Amino acid sequence: MTVPKRGYHHGNLRQALVDAALGLIEAKGPTGFTLSEAAREAGVTPAAVYRHFEGREDLIIECALQGHAIFADLMEHAFASQPSSLAAFEATGRAYLAFARRYPGHYMAMFESGLSRNETPDLARAAARSHAVLEKAAAALSERLPADRRPPPAMFSAHIWAMSHGVVELFSRGDPGANAPFPPEDLLEAGIGIYLRGLGLLEADG
Known part of the structure; x- marks a missing residue:
């Protein structure tokens, strides 16, 4: 299953990361994705994730x-x-x-x-x-x-x-x-x- 690109829109990076993670969880399971993948799906760098979440x-x-x-x-x-x-x-x-x-x-x-x-x-x-x-x-x-x-x-x-x-x-x-x-x-x-x-x-x- 290919996860659709959700992207980072309207300045709400935190929710964009949640939406990306939800798609990845559905496609790969809760432990089948990395923070880097979530960042990529949200259209940001992995470092940006840590401004909102401590980890996966x-x-x-x-x-x-x-x-x-x-x-x-x-x-x-x-x-x-x-x-x-x-x-x-x-x-x-x-x-x-x-x-x-x-x-x-x-x-x-x-x-x-x-x-x-x-x-x-x-x-x-x-x-x-x-x-x-x-x-x-x-x-x-x-x-x-x-x-x-x-x-x-x-x-x-x-x-x-x-x-x-x-x-x-x-x-x-x-x-x-x-x-x-x-x-x-x-x-x-x-x-x-x-x-x-x-x-x-x-x-x-x-």
Whole structure:
């Protein structure tokens, strides 16, 4: 895959470098590019990068920060725009897949770069905001269960997060349908349905 030249425009070198890095991450992976390549894509010298970023990891952190902001906005909109706790919960799963498909460079910087979400205080706060939406959705849905049968919202949301991430990694990469005969959205919806039925939050089919 050839990375398109993004170039340095309008005096915003910092964002030009982020945009260049996102393209390189999408094409080569979070650890598959150098700062020199990012500088070249942005149309500046490698020395200019260090006026804004201490190194490649710092640049990837900024990509992840921006990704978490977009991700949280999408998740919050998905949660707030639904008429019921069940619909809101299912919508957050679809928003996860939609984000991964629309913003692959951000997604890879956030979840596939090897960075800890606690790498910096800013990154920890950004990651917590996006995760909190799914946890809030899980808590709202759990209220339909007796108190002694409710799973901890953090565990509930972590299970769905892991399921969503697995669908992205295994079935949303490359050409649609290349790894499975079913659309990723259908796989995730079915998996969530089985999980919720196991908790007693959905009635069994038939």
